[in-house]
Amino acid sequence: MTRTELFENIKKKGSFLCVGLDSSLDKIPAFLKKYDDPIFEFNKAIVDATYDLTISYKPNLAFYESMGIKGMISLEKTANYIKKTYPELFLIADAKRGDIGNTSSMYAKAVFEHMCFDAVTVAPYMGEDSVSPFLQYKDKWVILLALTSNNGAFDFQFMEDKSGEKLFEKVIKTSQKWANQENMMYVVGATKSEMLTDIRKLIPNHFLLVPGVGAQGGSLEESAKFGMNDTCGLIVNSSRGIIYADNTEKFAEVAREKAIEVQLEMKDLLKGKGV
Amino acid sequence: MTRTELFENIKKKGSFLCVGLDSSLDKIPAFLKKYDDPIFEFNKAIVDATYDLTISYKPNLAFYESMGIKGMISLEKTANYIKKTYPELFLIADAKRGDIGNTSSMYAKAVFEHMCFDAVTVAPYMGEDSVSPFLQYKDKWVILLALTSNNGAFDFQFMEDKSGEKLFEKVIKTSQKWANQENMMYVVGATKSEMLTDIRKLIPNHFLLVPGVGAQGGSLEESAKFGMNDTCGLIVNSSRGIIYADNTEKFAEVAREKAIEVQLEMKDLLKGKGV
Numbered sequence A, B: 001m002t003r004t005e006l007f008e009n010i011k012k013k014g015s016f017l018c019v020g021l022d023s024s025l026d027k028i029p030a031f032l033k034k035y036d037d038p039i040f041e042f043n044k045a046i047v048d049a050t051y052d053l054t055i056s057y058k059p060n061l062a063f064y065e066s067m068g069i070k071g072m073i074s075l076e077k078t079a080n081y082i083k084k085t086y087p088e089l090f091l092i093a094d095a096k097r098g099d100i101g102n103t104s105s106m107y108a109k110a111v112f113e114h115m116c117f118d119a120v121t122v123a124p125y126m127g128e129d130s131v132s133p134f135l136q137y138k139d140k141w142v143i144l145l146a147l148t149s150n151n152g153a154f155d156f157q158f159m160e161d162k163s164g165e166k167l168f169e170k171v172i173k174t175s176q177k178w179a180n181q182e183n184m185m186y187v188v189g190a191t192k193s194e195m196l197t198d199i200r201k202l203i204p205n206h207f208l209l210v211p212g213v214g215a216q217g218g219s220l221e222e223s224a225k226f227g228m229n230d231t232c233g234l235i236v237n238s239s240r241g242i243i244y245a246d247n248t249e250k251f252a253e254v255a256r257e258k259a260i261e262v263q264l265e266m267k268d269l270l271k272g273k274g275v
Helices: A003-013 A030-034 A038-053 A061-065 A068-085 A101-114 A128-136 A167-175 A190-202 A220-227 A251-272 B003-013 B030-034 B038-053 B061-065 B068-085 B101-114 B128-136 B167-175 B190-202 B220-227 B251-272
Strands: A017-021 A056-059 A090-097 A119-122 A141-147 A184-188 A208-210 A234-238 B017-021 B056-059 B090-097 B119-122 B141-147 B184-188 B208-210 B234-238
Touching (some): A003 A251, A017 A038, A017 A090, A038 A068, A038 A251, A056 A068, A061 A090, A061 B101, A068 A090, A090 A101, A101 A128, A141 A190, A167 A190, A184 A190, A190 A208, A190 A220, A208 A220, A220 A234, A220 A251, A234 A251, B017 B251, B030 B038, B038 B068, B056 B234, B061 B090, B068 B090, B101 B119, B119 B128, B141 B190, B167 B190, B184 B190, B190 B208, B190 B220, B208 B220, B220 B234, B234 B251
Parallel strands (some): A017 A056, A056 A090, A141 A184, B017 B234, B056 B090, B090 B119, B119 B141, B141 B184
């Protein structure tokens, strides 16, 4: 998917919401367990109930891997279902991969060839040759970890060099040599939205994937205030706050209500910015 | 597996060799394709031909994921076969995972509960809560990326703070607060073995997983010279140099010959150190 297509979809839907499909057997409604593939049924119901309010879905691969082969089947079925039924949606593999060059190529093959994802999250620690294999695919995206939403972000990401440049800033700056705003985005956690002003000085035009709104305590309003640009420039993720809002037979309906709440706020924020 | 058990095995075998099972369909001998699961047949033959010369096997998950569900089945079968047939071998999931706490728990569940690995490689970028869930398992290990063997290592891992401390040193120092020599090892690439003297000042007793010997150009002798300690302290990986040494029907036999060459060198190096 191109940057233009993504932005068109944001304008059309008045939304920059990504729903995180962090689906696990111990959290989905119990009645779904009568199905052969409860996780797929859960995801399908969530997507069917929210697709018109979102621009993106983001399964986190850890949840599927934790269920072994069965989980990987649920993941493939989910990705295929979304891409076939709602091709305009931006499908993110939240995988945080990264390895030496010939190995990263294999990870890229997994998410972009074997599966039909539009984008993958990548960890920057191993540098250029661990990231560049993911950039060899036309209209596919790398979403590089810059400033994550968790407490552990303070362990290394804020390390400063002699000039005062922080590690996450160095990651953003250095990776500009490998990619551009048409094939790279950055993860910037909503829990650290006060840093967005500085980050926008480095990358005014890039899209940012913003996790941490909702269960992790980040604010949508703050993220938009400091991070939104002329083409929106934000994909804000909410996982638990939407998909696990209810665990009765009405779970999809309640997920829709929660998504509507977020989408209405997003519509206002886009309007306020003149997008 | 405990550190003592690992060391006992090293002494018994006169080897600190780990064979990397980076197995892919386009590289294994063509005749194996007649089998239902060529990758498993390949791995099984390599392991059966080399198990007495090695202390560890390390499938890199990227290679299996690139083949989709089929690949994941081959991976699980391989891990189960090794643990059932040769329980003394140290089985490493080379996965380079890491995510926010509740998500890293899911990755830990995947490799330690759903699969039977003894250890997993983890990327440090997201800090403590991305690593600690892997440490909750008794006798299981985290192998944290410190200094990797690829060129991209120079992008961020050598970044220096005001006191002159490099990022990879900070990773080693900081992570000492989360774990100890009984449950954490570090990846230090053989291509950067000259750094091992400094690293040994920080962690004299920890085991190091040393990739990059062979195809990547790292030297076993140099790694041992600068990195070996009283309990060996090294697991040296070779992948392509052993498993792809031949691609005829004799591939397992030739892999054994290559493994013998390495093991004999290792035996001498251990003897030289009085281990």
